[in-house]
Amino acid sequence: MKGAGLVVPSNELPYDFSKEVQSMLKRIQLATKEVAHLNINFSVELVDPEHLIVYTQRGKFDFKADHDRLIIVLVSYTSGFHNYSYDHIDKCWRSISDGHDMRGMYVRDFLHHCVGCPNLND
Numbered sequence: 644m645k646g647a648g649l650v651v652p653s654n655e656l657p658y659d660f661s662k663e664v665q666s667m668l669k670r671i672q673l674a675t676k677e678v679a680h681l682n683i684n685f686s687v688e689l690v691d692p693e694h695l696i697v698y699t700q701r702g703k704f705d706f707k708a709d710h711d712r713l714i715i716v717l718v719s720y721t722s723g724f725h726n727y728s729y730d731h732i733d734k735c736w737r738s739i740s741d742g743h744d745m746r747g748m749y750v751r752d753f754l755h756h757c758v759g760c761p762n763l764n765d
Contacts, residue, residue, distance in 0.1 A: 656713070658731040661693065664708040667736055668695040670763055671706065671749065678759025685757070701756045704749065717745060721752040743759060 648706055664676050668689065675697050693708035702720025709716050709726075712714040719723045726744045727736035736745040746763040753761060 656699035656731075660710070660713055660729065661708070662731050663731075663736075665692045667715065667745070668693065668706055671695060671746075671761065673710070674763050676751075678757070678761055681758040684724075686753060697753075697755055714739065715745065717749070719748070720751045721755050722748065 649669075669692075672687055672689050672695055678688060679685050682699065684698075686698045688696045688698070690696060695706040697704040699720070703718075704720065705716075705718040707716050708714075712726070713728060715727045718729065718764065719725065725745070725748060726739045728739050730737045738748070740746070749763060750763065
């Protein structure tokens, strides 16, 4: 993704980084909680407004804001580490390595070992 590695001071961003992080993590939290009852040994923990952990029977998904780099770091027990920057034009979190949408990666990894499909659409 062109320019995704550039760091812009947060006061110069065309969006509110913390607000967008919190909005996305809240959306993931609520959508995942809707399917939690379908799974064994499963929980969703909003550690703070910018840190969410989804615990599954096989591992966890850990989403955390990195204010220094203005990204969300996702550590997935299925696919490893991913870094996402906010695309304020398309209003989504995109991988800084290949541009994929974070919602798609999470749902794909979730479906490998869990029951149900979190609805992360607006």
